[in-house]
Amino acid sequence: MPRSLARMIGALALMALANTAVAADGRLYPSGPPNGVAYLRFVNLTSADVTVVSPAAKITIPSDDAHRAGEFDPVTPGVALTGSIQFGEATKPIDVTLQQNEFVTVAITGTADALQVTLLRETPTDFNALKTSLALFNLDQGCAKAQLLAGDQHLVVVSNVAPGSIGRRMVNPVDIGLAVSCGDAAQTVPVKLGGLVAGERYSVFVVGSGSTPQVMGQRDEQAPFRP
Amino acid sequence: MNAVLAGLAILVIGDSHMVTRDYLITTLHNDLMEQGATVYTYGMCGANAGDWVYPTTVSCGRAVRLDKGETMIDRRPSIPTWTVDALINEHHPNLIVIEMGDTMAGYGQAAFPQGWIYQQVHALTGRIAAKNIPCVWVGPPWGSEGSTYHKTFARVKEMSEFLATAVAPCKFIDSTQFSKPGDWPTIDGQHLTSSGYRAWGQDITAQLDQIAPQLVHRP
Numbered sequence: 001m002p003r004s005l006a007r008m009i010g011a012l013a014l015m016a017l018a019n020t021a022v023a024a025d026g027r028l029y030p031s032g033p034p035n036g037v038a039y040l041r042f043v044n045l046t047s048a049d050v051t052v053v054s055p056a057a058k059i060t061i062p063s064d065d066a067h068r069a070g071e072f073d074p075v076t077p078g079v080a081l082t083g084s085i086q087f088g089e090a091t092k093p094i095d096v097t098l099q100q101n102e103f104v105t106v107a108i109t110g111t112a113d114a115l116q117v118t119l120l121r122e123t124p125t126d127f128n129a130l131k132t133s134l135a136l137f138n139l140d141q142g143c144a145k146a147q148l149l150a151g152d153q154h155l156v157v158v159s160n161v162a163p164g165s166i167g168r169r170m171v172n173p174v175d176i177g178l179a180v181s182c183g184d185a186a187q188t189v190p191v192k193l194g195g196l197v198a199g200e201r202y203s204v205f206v207v208g209s210g211s212t213p214q215v216m217g218q219r220d221e222q223a224p225f226r227p
Numbered sequence: 228m229n230a231v232l233a234g235l236a237i238l239v240i241g242d243s244h245m246v247t248r249d250y251l252i253t254t255l256h257n258d259l260m261e262q263g264a265t266v267y268t269y270g271m272c273g274a275n276a277g278d279w280v281y282p283t284t285v286s287c288g289r290a291v292r293l294d295k296g297e298t299m300i301d302r303r304p305s306i307p308t309w310t311v312d313a314l315i316n317e318h319h320p321n322l323i324v325i326e327m328g329d330t331m332a333g334y335g336q337a338a339f340p341q342g343w344i345y346q347q348v349h350a351l352t353g354r355i356a357a358k359n360i361p362c363v364w365v366g367p368p369w370g371s372e373g374s375t376y377h378k379t380f381a382r383v384k385e386m387s388e389f390l391a392t393a394v395a396p397c398k399f400i401d402s403t404q405f406s407k408p409g410d411w412p413t414i415d416g417q418h419l420t421s422s423g424y425r426a427w428g429q430d431i432t433a434q435l436d437q438i439a440p441q442l443v444h445r446p
Binding site for chain 1: 281336339341342343344346348349352389393394
């Protein structure tokens with residue numbers, strides 16, 4: 001499971017810090033106050049399984065919508081997390097150091113012939129149990145200004161998200177249809193998130209080519225500080 | 228006695244503010260009993276909200292007081308945590324009061340750990356919501372600045388403002404509204420004197436008197 005991978009990478013970082021950072025009783029990770037915290041997840045946006053390898057684990061991330069995105073796993077900030085991502089014969093390295101309170105999504109896109117790994121970093125400050133947070137992750141190099149639209153009127157919820165970046169907005173938890181466009185409101189792709197729930201956070205990923213973007217959406221999960 | 232809380236079974240859980248006699252495990256518990264409620268108070272020193280969800284241990288003590296019983300304090304260095312699920316199954320409360328904030332506010336850290344706090348809070352409120360039990364979350368008091376806890380008035384204010392938006396569907400009681408910064412002296416920067424815990428317990432009870440009718444539907 002992808003969620004386990006981040007934990008394994010975090011555990012490796014913990015081993016490296018064994019002399020300087022001691023986990024509290026019963027806890028695997030020295031994360032969370034007062035030791036600081038950051039979150040890491042892997043998302044497989046390709047059409048086939050990919051393998052993520054860390055010095056501690058080797059894990060396959062499926063490509064079906066139910067399993068392509070892992071949880072945001074707590075990891076120790078300020079520590080280099082290393083490994084590699086494999087798709088067929090192609091390999092890309094992982095070497096990322098998270099800042100305190102940062103949420104990093106490692107997005108895997110492309111094909112075995114053209115594998116791409118993109119780090120999308122943010123330090124969100126919109127956690128709210130009364131609202132819903134919607135994030136648009138643009139992984140489509142051909143979509144210069146991705147937009148997240150709502151309802152039949154195509155009201156703009158998130159606008160002008162450049163490739164390789166994130167747009168986010170807090171909204172009321174209403175049941176409304178969502179869609180993505182690349183600037184032309186007449187050409188949209190629907191997003192299937194189900195009804196928006198108060199207090200929850202959702203990610204919409206845009207991949208593919210600019211003229212015909214593919215869209216994948218899911219509710220975010222944040223793992224606890226437990227093995 | 229106000230009849231609003233009379234007859235309710237109230238489960239109170241909290242952090243170190245509940246783990247010493249004359250703290251809230253004495254004052255709030257007594258005040259709620261005087262209102263006619265049956266009260267079950269549990270405190271775990273140093274516990275975050277998630278520690279009431281995912282079994283772990285606490286290292287600086289835990290305490291329990293059941294209804295009219297004595298306060299039982301366990302100061303062993305490594306004690307298993309209570310889970311809110313188990314306490315709900317045991318006591319079948321029709322109101323849960325959570326007192327927590329100081330252990331999660333990141334005192335001494337430059338950046339406010341909002342995402343981590345939210346995950347902790349959301350995990351606990353989610354378990355309670357799944358049982359359809361009304362709940363009230365009590366935020367931290369001002370405390371004192373300049374202690375080894377690194378508590379500051381600015382961070383307490385930031386934490387209280389965040390909790391107000393993070394604890395739904397629980398209602399929020401903002402303890403900073405009960406006093407001005409520095410009004411309630413502390414013994415160590417975080418824990419109040421006996422008079423402070425008396426005042427805090429009375430103020431929480433008064434707020435519960437106002438909130439409870441909106442939350443608890445009597446048969």
